Amino acid sequence: MAILIVPVNRKWRRENPINVKLSYTLCSIKKRCSSWPGYVKKGIKNFLTLDDLKYLWDRDKGSTMKQASIDRIDNNGHYVLENCRFIEMSENSRKGYLESTVSLEETQILLDRLDRLAERFDLSMKKFCRLIGVAINTLKQWYSGKSRIQLRTYERLKKRLNDLESN
Numbered sequence: 001m002a003i004l005i006v007p008v009n010r011k012w013r014r015e016n017p018i019n020v021k022l023s024y025t026l027c028s029i030k031k032r033c034s035s036w037p038g039y040v041k042k043g044i045k046n047f048l049t050l051d052d053l054k055y056l057w058d059r060d061k062g063s064t065m066k067q068a069s070i071d072r073i074d075n076n077g078h079y080v081l082e083n084c085r086f087i088e089m090s091e092n093s094r095k096g097y098l099e100s101t102v103s104l105e106e107t108q109i110l111l112d113r114l115d116r117l118a119e120r121f122d123l124s125m126k127k128f129c130r131l132i133g134v135a136i137n138t139l140k141q142w143y144s145g146k147s148r149i150q151l152r153t154y155e156r157l158k159k160r161l162n163d164l165e166s167n
Contacts, residue, residue: 018063022053025070029079044072046079060086071095101148110154111143113161121164132160 026048032039033046053070062068067089070079077083087095102110118128129136134157141147149157 018057022050022057026050026053029070042076044078048079048081048084052081056084056086062086100151102151102154107142107149110149110157117161117164132157
């Protein structure tokens with residue numbers, strides 16, 4: 001378990017809010033690396049110090065951000081100076097979402113396959129969705145472009161389509 005490194009002195013905390021924030025950030029990084037299953041499984045380690053975080057904060061102008069968030073540029077890489085930066089929390093959250101979804105090109109190929117199969121089986125949308133194991137609203141969102149296909153769903157759906165096409 002990571003040890004909180006923020007001094008108890010209230011005056012110091014009031015006078016150094018950035019140091020407090022960065023200390024909490026460092027504590028969170030250490031906790032992630034030591035106890036989060038995804039991080040432990042990948043072997044992700046922390047090599048950052050408080051001085052490194054201060055350098056990144058200044059370099060990336062963290063004080064100008066609405067809600068600064070530490071980001072590993074390569075999500076499989078360690079917490080090292082060369083692989084980290086501060087970006088907006090909203091951008092960091094979106095980055096994770098986009099990395100776990102299928103490209104627009106692959107989505108279009110899959111939707112074309114779905115169209116051909118739906119035509120071949122001549123089923124209502126409801127029955128076809130049951131056949132492929134996808135909710136109607138989800139399918140509608142994929143077609144409209146309002147939602148992206150998650151990688152796990154894509155792999156499962158590809159396997160199901162291969163089985164259906166071979167019959």
